[in-house]
Amino acid sequence: MTAIVENKPAYDGKELDLSGKSGARAFKNVLATVLIVAAFVIALIPLIWILWTVVSKGYHLLLSADWWSQSQRGVTVRREGGGAYHAIMGTLIMALITAVIAVPIAVLGAVYLVEYGKGTKAARAVSFMVDILTGVPSIVAALFIYAVWITIFGFNRVGFAVSLALVLLMLPVVLRSTEEMLKLVPDELREASYALGVPKWKTILKVVVPTAFGGIVTGVMLGLARVMGETAPLLILVGYSKNINLNPFDGFMGALPTMINQDRTELALQPAADRVWSAALTLILLVLALNLLARLVARFSTIKSK
Template sequence: MTTLAANKPAYDGQALDLTGKSGARAFKNTLATVLITLAFVLAMIPLIWILWTVVSKGYHLLFDANWWSQSQRGITVRREGGGAYHAIMGTLIMGLITAVIAVPIAILGAIYLVEYGKGTRLARAVSFMIDILTGVPSIVAALFIYAVWITIFGFNRVGFAVSLSLVLLMLPVVLRSTEEMLKLVPDELREASYALGVPKWKTILKVVVPTAFGGIITGVMLGLARVMGETAPLLILVGYSKNINLNPFDGFMGALPTMINQDRTELALQPAADRVWAAALTLILLVLALNLLARLVARFSAVKSK
């Protein structure tokens, strides 16, 4: 005891302070905080500017019940009236078809890359092709579907062809986001399931996917937001119709991006300008509503911790 007491360092009754910062460290910390805050503010300025411009110029028509229940049939660019029902339904139908095709393929592809194909040549090839597909412009995807759907098979320009081209744009977004979410699932959960004798496919279905479900849904919504505002596939693969057409396999269809494109050349006319801004705001609200719905689904479907 005497030896330990003799070797114990003396601090003169004062506690050792390890929380203080030197002058240089405090300056660097403050500088980094200021720069990060400034970068955030600079990034928010154009976003707020765009939102304010669209909302201030487009909210008037959204309070009109006809905007949500009527089409633009018989309405010219110089005439007021009509609504966006045909465009809203066309956008939702083509987006739904795109999601039905792209989401299962993307999720299954991500599961293969993370759970089954680690380090294999096929997995590297798939990953490489997804990287290439990520950078494909929307007009190139539309031209590819045009060459296959119309030139080779001889089908007509319809809404379903647009959905096929949008699948090529949505697929890499959903697959990459799902892949990252699956990688974040702790390996301990998989190993605990295997230790209980649960087969791998059931572990993926009952443990891995539910754990990453919230992130997967977020990726799906990002993919939908990516494709619902595309205009090039609509211009190439289906004509714009002012009438209500709910059949994606027959005839031209309206959509919010092509409705905006229809009136944008006549922005000097107030009725056309009002419809352009209102359609843009409707598209933003539509994407926002889908994101809120996805968050609710993810919240109520998430795995509950005991």
């Protein structure tokens, strides 16, 4: 019988020890960890400072039921009372119209860039225009809509015009985030669907988009957070009203950013200062509530592995 000889590598009588780290590597590892933690703490300090300031100065009025149910009609800067119902509803209405217009265009544009237009001149043109929109200031978008909506067509300053300007700001954010999420979907899922004879459009609709749905919703929320606090389009395209107006096609509308702007010039007066901080806190809470709602929708709507 042939003897089986077990060959073992020789290390000149020394065993290879991989359990420890060299002094230089250990120092670099500790240094990198310290720098990352320090950067995180430095970034966290101003965030906590801002949140604490807004919450501590603005929570008083939010505890009153009138804040959520009444407007500022008849309330002067020197007077206490009234609420932010008109501004809250105006902000939500304009944000909803913006999302209804921007989200379908952005998602379809991202689907075209990822699934249909790879390497084509049209895709490069679309990508270039999206990059340009990403850097457009809000006041420029507002002036463009003013020139088209009011100067050329002769329409009045209304809330819908604000939504059109916000679409230009929200569109690139949602499109880019959706594009990146679609790129993360494994090609194996597409190929498996094609192998079963499923058409490409149905594969995109039933497999690709649901797989990336959580990321798409996150992008939509980032876009909404980007536009809900904008002030320039509101100042240019619609006047501020203290009355309740739920019609975005008729008359001036209130909004939380313009409510803040209305009272910011009278911060020396305590009632005005309280309304400014409370409106700012309300805006933060609205964005937070929308983000939490989007997380829940994404969690229960994505494809789950079995």
